[in-house]
Amino acid sequence: MPELQALIDGVTEGAIIALAAMAVTLVFRISHFANVAFGDFMTVGAFAAYGVVSAGLSLLVGAVVGLVVTALIGVISYYLVFKPLGHRPVTMFITSIGVALVLRAIVQMIWGGDVETYSNSAISSFHFGSLVVTVSEAIVVGVCAVVATLFFVWLNKTGTGREIRAVASNETLALVKGVNVIRVTATVWAVAAALTAIAGVLLGYTTALSPEMGWNLLLPAFAAAILGGLGNTTGAVVGGLVIGMAMQFAVIWVPAGYKYGVSFAIMVIVLLFRPSGIMPRRVRV
Amino acid sequence: MSDYLIAISAVGLIFVLMGLGLNLQWGHAGLLNFGQVGFFAIGAYTYALLALHGIPLAVAVIAAAVTSSIAAAIIGRATIKMKEDYLAIVTLVLAEIIQLVATNSGWTGGPSGLPGVPAPFTNRAGRPSQTALLLLLVVIVIAAIFFLHRLTSSSFGLTLQAIRDDELSAEASGSNVAAFRIKSLVAGAALAGVAGAFYAMYVLFVVPDQFDAIVTFYAWVGIIIGGSSHYGAAIGTFIFVALEESTRFLSDIGLNVSDAQIARLRLLVIGLALILLLRFRPQGLFAYRRRLPKEVREVISPVPEPSPPARVVGEAGAP
Numbered sequence: 059m060p061e062l063q064a065l066i067d068g069v070t071e072g073a074i075i076a077l078a079a080m081a082v083t084l085v086f087r088i089s090h091f092a093n094v095a096f097g098d099f100m101t102v103g104a105f106a107a108y109g110v111v112s113a114g115l116s117l118l119v120g121a122v123v124g125l126v127v128t129a130l131i132g133v134i135s136y137y138l139v140f141k142p143l144g145h146r147p148v149t150m151f152i153t154s155i156g157v158a159l160v161l162r163a164i165v166q167m168i169w170g171g172d173v174e175t176y177s178n179s180a181i182s183s184f185h186f187g188s189l190v191v192t193v194s195e196a197i198v199v200g201v202c203a204v205v206a207t208l209f210f211v212w213l214n215k216t217g218t219g220r221e222i223r224a225v226a227s228n229e230t231l232a233l234v235k236g237v238n239v240i241r242v243t244a245t246v247w248a249v250a251a252a253l254t255a256i257a258g259v260l261l262g263y264t265t266a267l268s269p270e271m272g273w274n275l276l277l278p279a280f281a282a283a284i285l286g287g288l289g290n291t292t293g294a295v296v297g298g299l300v301i302g303m304a305m306q307f308a309v310i311w312v313p314a315g316y317k318y319g320v321s322f323a324i325m326v327i328v329l330l331f332r333p334s335g336i337m338p339r340r341v342r343v
Numbered sequence: 344m345s346d347y348l349i350a351i352s353a354v355g356l357i358f359v360l361m362g363l364g365l366n367l368q369w370g371h372a373g374l375l376n377f378g379q380v381g382f383f384a385i386g387a388y389t390y391a392l393l394a395l396h397g398i399p400l401a402v403a404v405i406a407a408a409v410t411s412s413i414a415a416a417i418i419g420r421a422t423i424k425m426k427e428d429y430l431a432i433v434t435l436v437l438a439e440i441i442q443l444v445a446t447n448s449g450w451t452g453g454p455s456g457l458p459g460v461p462a463p464f465t466n467r468a469g470r471p472s473q474t475a476l477l478l479l480l481v482v483i484v485i486a487a488i489f490f491l492h493r494l495t496s497s498s499f500g501l502t503l504q505a506i507r508d509d510e511l512s513a514e515a516s517g518s519n520v521a522a523f524r525i526k527s528l529v530a531g532a533a534l535a536g537v538a539g540a541f542y543a544m545y546v547l548f549v550v551p552d553q554f555d556a557i558v559t560f561y562a563w564v565g566i567i568i569g570g571s572s573h574y575g576a577a578i579g580t581f582i583f584v585a586l587e588e589s590t591r592f593l594s595d596i597g598l599n600v601s602d603a604q605i606a607r608l609r610l611l612v613i614g615l616a617l618i619l620l621l622r623f624r625p626q627g628l629f630a631y632r633r634r635l636p637k638e639v640r641e642v643i644s645p646v647p648e649p650s651p652p653a654r655v656v657g658e659a660g661a662p
Binding site: 091092139142143147148149151152153155156157158159160161162163164166167170171273277280284313315316318319322325326329330333 | 375377421422425427428429431432433435436439440443444446447556557560563567603606607608610611613614615616617618621622625
């Protein structure tokens with residue numbers, strides 16, 4: 059049953075893409091540009107965790123360290139690089155490529171350009187007939203579900219979340235109402251960066267780490283964010299799952315080398331025919 | 344030493360052609376093209392495939408311009424009405440797709456590419472003369488600048504700038520905004536295609552790895568250094584690429600650095616250049632020093648920032 063196996067693998071990959079797409083779409087809501095650096099934020103998170111793991115600590119500790127480091131980089135890049143540019147989304151967009159390249163260069167300088175893994179121990183798996191679900195796949199989907207749930211509770215039920223939604227829908231009005239827009243924006247950058255770090259660690263956990271890992275997943279994450287409607291966080295989750303499954307289903311029929319091409323094709327088709335994304339309109343964000 | 348200078352200059356001029364095309368698209372028409380390397384790759388593969396099949400080299404170069412133009416026309420027609428960051432993402436994706444196809448297809452030679460690409464000006468031993476190629480490149484770059492200068496001082500160019508600075512007013516005064524944008528995208532892609540053809544004939548082989556997304560940003564840094572004038576873009580791209588290329592020879596002058604270290608250094612330099620230039624010198628290093636009144640200078644933003652963030656799709660766009 060290659061289709062059912064593709065479904066399982068697709069949900070796993072889609073869950074990781076969904077986390078990255080949530081980060082892209084959340085920052086798009088607040089800062090109005092698609093941040094190209096998020097791909098390399100994933101790489102930084104994954105490699106920071108790798109640094110901890112190779113020092114002999116557990117992957118869980120590594121993941122926490124990776125998350126904190128990446129969130130810090132997110133906040134620093136906001137204050138140091140993006141905030142001074144003011145409200146100029148196109149300039150910010152081009153600048154984010156610069157940030158991406160600098161981060162990739164730093165990762166390569168510290169850890170070299172090789173492919174690494176967190177551990178080389180065999181991964182156990184559940185077998186249901188011919189279906190294989192590895193423990194790591196189950197963990198990835200579980201972690202993503204918990205993270206996404208926490209994220210939506212935070213965005214929709216807390217005071218900070220309400221301030222973020224206020225800034226997203228009308229920044230001037232939020233400012234007038236006494237919302238500290240700069241602090242809210244910095245928080246959004248920190249949370250988005252933390253999401254990418256989790257995605258990066260999970261990606262490294264299921265596959266392997268390389269300096270290009272985040273960049274390779276960036277365009278699928280963009281595809282997911284666009285599919286869900288840029289700025290729509292629920293849409294980003296749906297988009298991520300659809301893109302992940304589409305890529306896994308596609309490799310049943312097309313050569314594996316074209317896997318990412320499938321996500322690109324979906325993105326272009328969505329942009330041409332329904333640029334607002336597939337989600338029903340007026341969804342609460 | 345003179346070999347180094349010739350090599351650096353030739354690669355520099357090839358990138359100048361690509362940068363001039365990008366500068367027409369971004370500096371004059373406000374189009375965010377993040378996939379210029381895709382058109383460059385189409386040109387390189389077109390030239391290599393035709394030249395390897397015995398087509399006259401001059402015809403192969405023209406064909407390179409034509410195929411990259413056709414690709415740009417298709418992309419242009421499909422995407423030109425999108426918000427500019429979408430155009431950027433689509434062109435970025437196009438470049439990735441071209442690299443994917445080149446890596447996974449048989450007729451492009453797959454990952455190992457096409458070796459033994461024929462080049463002009465070969466001597467009796469079959470070795471191409473790099474000096475002759477360099478001179479030809481100088482002529483072509485000068486011709487390109489002359490052509491672009493004529494183009495942008497014509498009514499076409501003025502309309503382009505009007506569209507870049509205020510799309511709505513330009514459209515209201517009767518300009519067919521979409522057609523003008525497609526034309527500039529196509530012209531810029533044709534220059535990138537020619538650049539790709541010369542790149543293939545200069546390095547004598549094509550492989551997918553030569554067409555990484557990063558190559559586009561060589562040209563971006565170059566034109567941002569240059570400001571939006573053609574001469575500025577040409578000088579900026581040439582200086583930047585020449586500096587980057589010269590790092591290739593660091594190991595020859597006794598410095599013990601590996602190719603991988605140089606590659607990292609380049610990433611870092613390009614990244615920092617983008618960040619710092621856009622922050623501190625968005626108008627370029629040699630922008631005109633025309634002293635406009637202070638009030639005017641405050642109003643005119645030298646880097647085109649074409650649209651406000653209000654046209655966000657999704658919640659705001661409900662009809």
